[in-house]
Amino acid sequence: MVLREEVFSRLCLEPVNGRGSAGELSSIDPNDGAELARVRKMSRAEYDAVVVRAEQAFRLWRHVPAPVRGNLVREIAAELRACKAELGALVTLEVGKILAEGEGEVQEMIDIADFAVGLSRQLYGKTMHSERPGHRMYEQWHPLGPVGVVSAFNFPVAVWAWNAMLAAVCGDTVVWKPSPRTPLTAIAVQTICERVMRRLGHSDVFQVVIGDNDVVGEAMLDDRRLPLLSFTGSCAVGRHVAQRVSARLGRSLLELGGNNALIVMDDADLDLAMRAIVFGAVGTAGQRCTSTRRVLLQRGIASEMTRRLIAAYQQIRIGNPMEPATLMGPLISPQAVDQMISGLDLARAQGGQVLYGGNHLGGNFVEPALVRAPAGMPLLREEIFAPILYLLEFDHLDDAIAQHNNVPQGLSSAIFTRDVRSAETFLSHGGSDCGIANVNLGTSGAEIGGAFGGEKDTGGGREAGSDSWQAYMRRQTNTMNWSDQLPLAQGIDFSF
Ligand code: NAD
Numbered sequence: 001m002v003l004r005e006e007v008f009s010r011l012c013l014e015p016v017n018g019r020g021s022a023g024e025l026s027s028i029d030p031n032d033g034a035e036l037a038r039v040r041k042m043s044r045a046e047y048d049a050v051v052v053r054a055e056q057a058f059r060l061w062r063h064v065p066a067p068v069r070g071n072l073v074r075e076i077a078a079e080l081r082a083c084k085a086e087l088g089a090l091v092t093l094e095v096g097k098i099l100a101e102g103e104g105e106v107q108e109m110i111d112i113a114d115f116a117v118g119l120s121r122q123l124y125g126k127t128m129h130s131e132r133p134g135h136r137m138y139e140q141w142h143p144l145g146p147v148g149v150v151s152a153f154n155f156p157v158a159v160w161a162w163n164a165m166l167a168a169v170c171g172d173t174v175v176w177k178p179s180p181r182t183p184l185t186a187i188a189v190q191t192i193c194e195r196v197m198r199r200l201g202h203s204d205v206f207q208v209v210i211g212d213n214d215v216v217g218e219a220m221l222d223d224r225r226l227p228l229l230s231f232t233g234s235c236a237v238g239r240h241v242a243q244r245v246s247a248r249l250g251r252s253l254l255e256l257g258g259n260n261a262l263i264v265m266d267d268a269d270l271d272l273a274m275r276a277i278v279f280g281a282v283g284t285a286g287q288r289c290t291s292t293r294r295v296l297l298q299r300g301i302a303s304e305m306t307r308r309l310i311a312a313y314q315q316i317r318i319g320n321p322m323e324p325a326t327l328m329g330p331l332i333s334p335q336a337v338d339q340m341i342s343g344l345d346l347a348r349a350q351g352g353q354v355l356y357g358g359n360h361l362g363g364n365f366v367e368p369a370l371v372r373a374p375a376g377m378p379l380l381r382e383e384i385f386a387p388i389l390y391l392l393e394f395d396h397l398d399d400a401i402a403q404h405n406n407v408p409q410g411l412s413s414a415i416f417t418r419d420v421r422s423a424e425t426f427l428s429h430g431g432s433d434c435g436i437a438n439v440n441l442g443t444s445g446a447e448i449g450g451a452f453g454g455e456k457d458t459g460g461g462r463e464a465g466s467d468s469w470q471a472y473m474r475r476q477t478n479t480m481n482w483s484d485q486l487p488l489a490q491g492i493d494f495s496f
Contacts, residue, residue: 025210027184030096030330030364031320039183042211044219050207051225054146054173057204062143062171064202069169070120072205075196076165077113080106087157087188089322094182095156096329096364097284098321109161111448112464116165119469123170134483141473143171148226150217150241152233153332154287154385156182157189159255162448162463163230163472168205170472175226176208177217181332183210224248228472231255232289235383235409235457242459253471254459255452257383258289258411260434260443261404263426265397266300268416269440270308276414276442277389278312282368283444285328286387287336290412290436290444294373294380294390296400302393309370309391310356318365330364331386340366340386343379350377352390381407397422405433411454412436412443435462 024038042050061069080087088103097105125139149163156178164174178186186208193206209216220226221244230253231241238256245252262280264273280292297305321329331337337360344358351374358369368387373380375392394400404413413434415426423439425431435454436446446452451466453459462468488494 108158120169153179153181253461256459259409261294265417273416280442281389343384408457410456
């Protein structure tokens with residue numbers, strides 16, 4: 001088993017004893033409630049000083065050629081490769097996800113960094129044919145400015161990397177506010193960035209601000225010096241963020257809650273479906289935005305799948321996430337446990353039947369729960385950030401798709417089928433209404449190469465691969481007249 005002290009010493013962090021003061025945040029190990037470290041909270045004045053430095057750094061950084069900017073990101077990726085095990089273990093310590101997933105999160109940082117390095121030579125603009133003779137039209141992408149990143153607890157470092165690695169090659173500087181639950185991982189990442197920035201002679205491209213939501217968080221929402229605010233978190237906070245940022249006509253990039261469903265057709269490969277469902281629902285203790293929360297089973301396989309799911313849930317090894325054999329660690333906090341328990345009570349009151357699990361095992365540990373739910377149960381529309389999986393049944397695909405889409409969120413979705421017609425129906429414009437729709441794989445565990453994000457209450461933002469980089473730049477349309485005439489567009493005659 002990896003030891004807490006070992007991780008700390010390899011990442012040069014100091015463990016603490018005693019309780020935090022009012023001016024400090026405590027980082028708590030969800031496995032045993034121990035205080036891992038105390039971090040001083042920033043004041044409003046300190047926050048302002050950070051943004052001033054981000055502005056100053058931006059004025060220099062935007063002139064560094066993009067492929068040279070890519071070199072900074074390449075070096076960060078090299079450092080991340082070197083400390084993947086230690087940083088992954090720190091994610092496990094602070095968030096409680098199992099070691100394999102902690103390391104997977106660091107791998108995701110490395111992947112997006114590699115992607116961004118390649119991108120640094122591909123920030124392409126289009127050229128267009130002008131309707132006027134002797135004119136050339138094209139568009140350029142310019143750096144935007146200091147970008148604010150507010151991240152959620154459950155992906156404490158990967159989501160920062162999705163934003164920061166792209167923003168950096170695009171010529172932006174980054175001001176990052178991590179979740180107050182995960183200050184340590186943020187400090188470890190910032191320490192790596194500082195080392196690389198110093199070595200390559202750049203400063204303040206990446207900065208971190210740690211503090212209260214009403215001091216540092218609110219300040220970022222209203223701060224006109226941050227033209228883009230990238231926010232990852234719950235729909236409720238995201239709605240507030242969107243309103244505040246749009247009130248100053250700023251841009252927001254929203255990655256909000258999910259309520260992801262997976263459809264299993266009678267003709268599906270049930271072994272594949274089983275593995276995808278269990279990882280999707282139980283992985284990260286159900287605390288992923290893409291966690292599978294609803295499974296829609298076609299009537300012919302419903303009882304077999306239910307039986308197999310109960311058997312699989314009995315095999316889940318719950319315990320200390322630092323033990324390599326553990327499959328499910330703790331929830332993040334006692335409040336998260338309470339939300340799961342009261343969610344299950346509400347499900348029962350609304351006609352749901354708990355088929356397996358849902359018991360509190362002490363501390364932040366719970367059994368994952370399987371709940372048979374009647375179609376239209378009001379609770380099905382809500383994201384409870386815990387391992388509760390609702391099982392529903394249907395006869396026809398049309399009905400399954402209607403149930404699937406009947407939630408406010410629209411992040412990730414999947415269907416298991418061997419029938420190309422069912423697969424294509426699910427992927428067609430009358431099918432899944434989510435930002436991510438998969439066939440014969442689960443709802444969670446996206447690769448960074450695609451654009452990641454969701455529709456409806458999930459906020460519409462897209463991060464990571466494909467053309468998501470465009471969110472971090474401003475587009476400029478240029479028309480160059482190389483003739484000795486001044487023809488007007490639309491053929492307008494304005495001779496005088
Ligand atoms: P949360 O909404 O409680 O907090 C998210 C972040 O917002 C934290 O950094 C928090 O400190 C900050 N915040 C809270 N109030 C603020 C305010 N007034 N001003 C500025 N910042 C404020 O979410 P959480 O519990 O940390 O994370 C879980 C949620 O995040 C789930 O809903 C999950 O689905 C969602 N999530 C979405 C994605 C995605 O990509 N779509 C990824 C990860 C998590």
